[in-house]
Amino acid sequence: MARLERHPELPPPITEVGVLGWLRHNLFSSPANAALTLVALYVIYLTVPPLVDWALLKADWTGTTRADCKSGGACWAFVGVWFNQFIYRFYPVAEQWRVDLAFGLLVVLVVPLFVERFRWKGWLGAFIVVVYPAIAFYLFLGGAFGLTYVETSKWGGLMLTLIISAVGMVAALPLGIVLALGRRSTTMPVVRALCVVFIEFWRGVPLITVLFMSSVMLPLFLPEGVNFDKLLRALIGVTLFEAAYMAEVVRGGMQGIAKGQYEAADSLGLSFPKKMALVVLPQALKLVIPGIVNTFIALFKDTSLVLIIGLFDLLGAIQAAVKDAEWPQVVTEGYVFAAALFWIFCFAMSRYSQKLERRLGTGHKR
Amino acid sequence: MASEPLYGQPPSRPAPWNDPKIRAIAFQVAVSLGVAAFLVYLVLNTLHNLEARGIASGFGFLSRPAGFGIAQSLIEYSEASTYGRTFAVGLLNTLLVSGLGIVLATVLGFVIGVARLSRNWLIAKLAAAYIEIFRNIPLLLQILFWYFAVFLALPEVGEALKLGESIFLSRRGLYLPQPVLESGFSWTFAALAAAIAAGVALARWAHRRQELTGERFPALLVSLALVLGLPALAFIASGRPLAWQLPEMGAFDFAGGFAVIPELAALLVALVIYTAAFIAETVRAGILAVAHGQTEAAYALGLRPAWTTRLIIIPQAMRVIIPPLTSQYLNLIKNSSLATAIGYPDLFAVFAGTTLNQTGQAVEVMAMTMAVYLLISLLISFFMNWYNVKMALVER
Numbered sequence: 001m002a003r004l005e006r007h008p009e010l011p012p013p014i015t016e017v018g019v020l021g022w023l024r025h026n027l028f029s030s031p032a033n034a035a036l037t038l039v040a041l042y043v044i045y046l047t048v049p050p051l052v053d054w055a056l057l058k059a060d061w062t063g064t065t066r067a068d069c070k071s072g073g074a075c076w077a078f079v080g081v082w083f084n085q086f087i088y089r090f091y092p093v094a095e096q097w098r099v100d101l102a103f104g105l106l107v108v109l110v111v112p113l114f115v116e117r118f119r120w121k122g123w124l125g126a127f128i129v130v131v132y133p134a135i136a137f138y139l140f141l142g143g144a145f146g147l148t149y150v151e152t153s154k155w156g157g158l159m160l161t162l163i164i165s166a167v168g169m170v171a172a173l174p175l176g177i178v179l180a181l182g183r184r185s186t187t188m189p190v191v192r193a194l195c196v197v198f199i200e201f202w203r204g205v206p207l208i209t210v211l212f213m214s215s216v217m218l219p220l221f222l223p224e225g226v227n228f229d230k231l232l233r234a235l236i237g238v239t240l241f242e243a244a245y246m247a248e249v250v251r252g253g254m255q256g257i258a259k260g261q262y263e264a265a266d267s268l269g270l271s272f273p274k275k276m277a278l279v280v281l282p283q284a285l286k287l288v289i290p291g292i293v294n295t296f297i298a299l300f301k302d303t304s305l306v307l308i309i310g311l312f313d314l315l316g317a318i319q320a321a322v323k324d325a326e327w328p329q330v331v332t333e334g335y336v337f338a339a340a341l342f343w344i345f346c347f348a349m350s351r352y353s354q355k356l357e358r359r360l361g362t363g364h365k366r
Numbered sequence: 367m368a369s370e371p372l373y374g375q376p377p378s379r380p381a382p383w384n385d386p387k388i389r390a391i392a393f394q395v396a397v398s399l400g401v402a403a404f405l406v407y408l409v410l411n412t413l414h415n416l417e418a419r420g421i422a423s424g425f426g427f428l429s430r431p432a433g434f435g436i437a438q439s440l441i442e443y444s445e446a447s448t449y450g451r452t453f454a455v456g457l458l459n460t461l462l463v464s465g466l467g468i469v470l471a472t473v474l475g476f477v478i479g480v481a482r483l484s485r486n487w488l489i490a491k492l493a494a495a496y497i498e499i500f501r502n503i504p505l506l507l508q509i510l511f512w513y514f515a516v517f518l519a520l521p522e523v524g525e526a527l528k529l530g531e532s533i534f535l536s537r538r539g540l541y542l543p544q545p546v547l548e549s550g551f552s553w554t555f556a557a558l559a560a561a562i563a564a565g566v567a568l569a570r571w572a573h574r575r576q577e578l579t580g581e582r583f584p585a586l587l588v589s590l591a592l593v594l595g596l597p598a599l600a601f602i603a604s605g606r607p608l609a610w611q612l613p614e615m616g617a618f619d620f621a622g623g624f625a626v627i628p629e630l631a632a633l634l635v636a637l638v639i640y641t642a643a644f645i646a647e648t649v650r651a652g653i654l655a656v657a658h659g660q661t662e663a664a665y666a667l668g669l670r671p672a673w674t675t676r677l678i679i680i681p682q683a684m685r686v687i688i689p690p691l692t693s694q695y696l697n698l699i700k701n702s703s704l705a706t707a708i709g710y711p712d713l714f715a716v717f718a719g720t721t722l723n724q725t726g727q728a729v730e731v732m733a734m735t736m737a738v739y740l741l742i743s744l745l746i747s748f749f750m751n752w753y754n755v756k757m758a759l760v761e762r
Contacts, residue, residue: 026487033486040488187386190394194401204743205736206700212718213736216728220415221408301504308707315507322514331519335511339503346502 055336066327078330079337082321086337089156089317095148099159102136129170152231156312158341160231164303164313168238169296175239176246181276183247184254195247202244207302210237215309234306242299249295253288254280293353297346304342314338412729419726427725428453434720436711438627449721456716457738463630463712464699467637471698472691474638475645482650493646501643506704508640513632513708520628523620532612534620540631541613544624550607557600558593565589629710633702641698645691652687653679685757692750696743703739713738 014020028034058073062080069075079086088096109128112118140163143149155163182188182195202210214237219227228236257280265275285292307316315338321327322334382388416423428450435445440458443451481493500508518537521527526536534541565585572585601608613623656679664674706715713735722731 026485029485036484036486037488040486040492044492187390188394190398194397201740204740206703206714206739208703208706208714209718209732209736209739213732216722217732220412220728223411224415224418297502301502304504304506305704307506308704315504315510319510332511332515335507335515338507339511342504342507343499343502347498350502 066330074333074336075330076333078321078327078333082317082327085157085321086314086317087158089160089312090154091150091156091159092148092154095142095150098139098142098147102139103159103162105135106132133167133170152229155231157317158314160306160311161300161303161313161315164231164235164238164306165296165300167235168242168299168303171235171239172242172246172299173292175243177250177281179243179247180250180254183251199244199247202241203248207238207241208305208308210241211305211309213237230309231311234309234311238299238303238306242295245295245298246292249288249291250284252291253284253286256287257283290353290357293349293356297349297353300345300349301342314341416729421726421728423727423730425730427727427730430725432721432724434724436716437709438630438711449725452721453713453717453734456711456713459711459716460699460702460705460713460738463633463637463705463710464702466634467641467698467702468695470634470638471641471645471694474642475694476649478642479646479649479653482646483653497643497646499643500639501647503640505636505640505701506707509633509636509704509708512636513629517628517632523615526615532610532623534613534615534623537628538620538625539628540626541620542624542626543610543612546609546611548607548609550604551601553604554597554601554607558597561589561592561596564596565592568592627710629705629708632708633705633710637698637701640701641694644694644697648687648690648694649683651690652683652685655686656682681757688750688754688757692746692754695750696746699742699746700739 015024027037054073058071059076060069060071060073061076063069063075063077064081066075066078068077084093084096088099091099106128109124109132112124113121118124138144139147140155141150141152179195179199182191183199185192185195211234214233215230218233218236222228261279261283262275265279270278303313304315306313307319312320318334318338322331379385429448431446432449432452433445434452436443436452436455438459439455440462441451441455443455478493478496481489482497484490484493517539520535520537523536523538526534526541528534532543566589568589569585572583576582611623613620613625660678660682661674664678665671669677702712703714705712706719709715718731718735722728725731
């Protein structure tokens with residue numbers, strides 16, 4: 001006997017679709033996988049609830065002294081009391097609007113760069129790199145046109161972290177491009193050798209020795225009587241160090257440009273500067289934007305090293321606060337706060353770099 | 367009017383100031399002179415400044431007594447030792463933390479990198495969270511956290527945490543039983559050396575056999591068994607010449623035993639966790655770079671999954687992984703100089719820190735310190751380049 005009519009369609013087995021199917025495929029696909037899942041769940045159970053308990057549920061959020069934190073959880077009152085110092089350090093409170101204004105201006109200027117349809121990106125970028133630093137420098141330092149003078153030893157906190165990384169970035173990129181061009185030179189072996197030595201030297205030593213050298217040895221190198229500001233010395237060290245890394249990133253981009261582009265530029269009769277500025281570099285720099293952003297992330301994290309030569313960046317300000325005798329046992333809170341701030345900046349930048357990589361990648365993949 | 371033929375004439379030469387070759391030479395001469403003048407200027411300034419400040423120069427200070435103590439030293443060291451000795455102590459401490467860090471970070475990084483690609487959703491997400499959290503927090507912050515918030519927050523010696531009977535963890539560090547070698551232990555070392563030699567010979571023989579016949583021999587497993595088994599046999603046969611010196615809890619500190627100072631522990635943990643996050647990303651990229659067709663081709667040839675991974679995927683992934691892995695190792699070694707922030711006596715802290723402060727000879731001390739890091743970087747680069755060439759794709 002044969003069945004003549006079609007069997008009505010059955011729903012898929014419940015173990016294959018929906019929540020159950022997802023669980024079966026992604027967490028319990030084999031005995032080994034199931035064991036791994038259980039171990040992972042146990043690890044999460046051991047770590048996450050106590051952490052949430054400490055950081056959120058049992059934490060003290062308000063207060064003005066250490067004694068106000070009694071509950072045994074995190075003492076976020078500490079961060080509240082010291083917040084102003086973490087951001088500005090000893091920058092006079094009455095003058096802090098200048099810092100806010102400078103960074104606010106930067107945000108306003110940068111936003112149009114992310115708008116696809118904005119047409120004068122090149123001019124705006126040039127303005128940000130050339131004119132804006134002068135404005136910001138005047139706002140920070142003052143001393144003319146009615147603004148009181150604030151010496152650099154009072155700068156600190158997150159403000160200093162941002163200043164060092166921004167200056168390092170803006171100054172290191174052109175120097176890095178020059179070094180990369182020198183290293184790629186085929187007709188000038190002496191220049192190439194000098195560039196190779198310079199790049200490999202800075203890349204071979206730790207940043208901390210560079211900072212140390214700039215703070216201890218730079219005064220020895222200069223003529224007697226000439227003395228630089230401590231911050232400026234650190235900036236010089238950071239810039240030279242970062243330029244070497246930037247040079248390698250740019251060189252990678254230039255190697256990624258097809259030989260035909262160089263030959264086409266030559267056959268059009270372009271001189272070397274024009275060939276580089278109009279044909280090679282625009283393509284090479286576009287290729288390595290993600291690499292540049294990654295270098296910048298590394299630089300941003302490395303700025304914390306200036307605390308070793310006695311500058312008080314965000315980490316330095318926090319390190320000073322957790323050693324305050326009136327606030328015992330807030331070490332963990334201080335470091336967690338610093339970590340969170342650094343993490344937000346770095347994570348946002350790395351996400352942006354990944355997005356760029358995907359968008360720029362489409363045109364160049366073979 | 368007959369024009370002259372264009373061919374057969376020497377090519378026209380540009381004016382000398384337009385000739386690229388002459389320009390290149392002139393530019394290079396100018397740059398060289400500029401750099402040389404700049405260097406001479408710096409040297410003259412430095413000499414003048416050193417004289418004005420009354421700072422001695424030369425390397426004579428290396429044989430003068432140092433007069434300060436160092437918390438951890440792998441070689442004999444006392445306050446009466448010379449500055450040259452402090453240099454050696456610092457260098458060995460740097461090499462110790464770098465070596466341990468590289469091994470542990472590689473293991474952890476590979477595990478996390480593979481876990482990041484796991485088909486188990488939870489494991490993959492945990493690995494991703496680990497990577498994103500730890501590589502986006504400055505290393506110095508992590509070092510300070512582990513030192514001040516974890517290791518210095520451990521209980522005092524009196525209430526030290528105990529693992530079993532003879533492992534103690536307190537703010538003074540980790541105390542482990544110390545193995546004391548007795549006479550006759552050299553037999554075990556001899557057996558170990560013999561086992562390693564046999565293992566190398568075995569691997570060569572297995573490779574040759576596979577080239578000739580196509581048959582595989584489990585050389586790795588057998589040599590592993592040799593390396594573990596032979597010394598164990600020799601150890602038992604020579605009458606177990608090994609004693610354990612246990613740490614004893616005193617009033618303020620431990621006596622005896624093998625001590626891991628908290629500075630070393632904090633630095634090592636931070637370096638390993640930070641670098642492993644980067645290594646994991648490298649490993650993931652390397653594995654993803656092997657085209658899926660390779661796996662399918664291996665299956666089509668009838669290779670088992672384990673063999674596919676070992677013989678097809680890993681060798682090809684390693685080619686992509688090695689160059690960035692090298693730069694991670696170099697970063698780890700250079701980052702170990704952050705030890706100075708928590709007082710671990712590495713090369714930078716001991717030599718460019720204390721020694722520089724006491725002698726004031728900044729130029730010599732910084733030159734020696736930087737030269738060491740440069741030399742280590744160059745050596746590892748050379749080794750890895752050699753290895754890379756060996757592993758590189760041989761195109762036929």
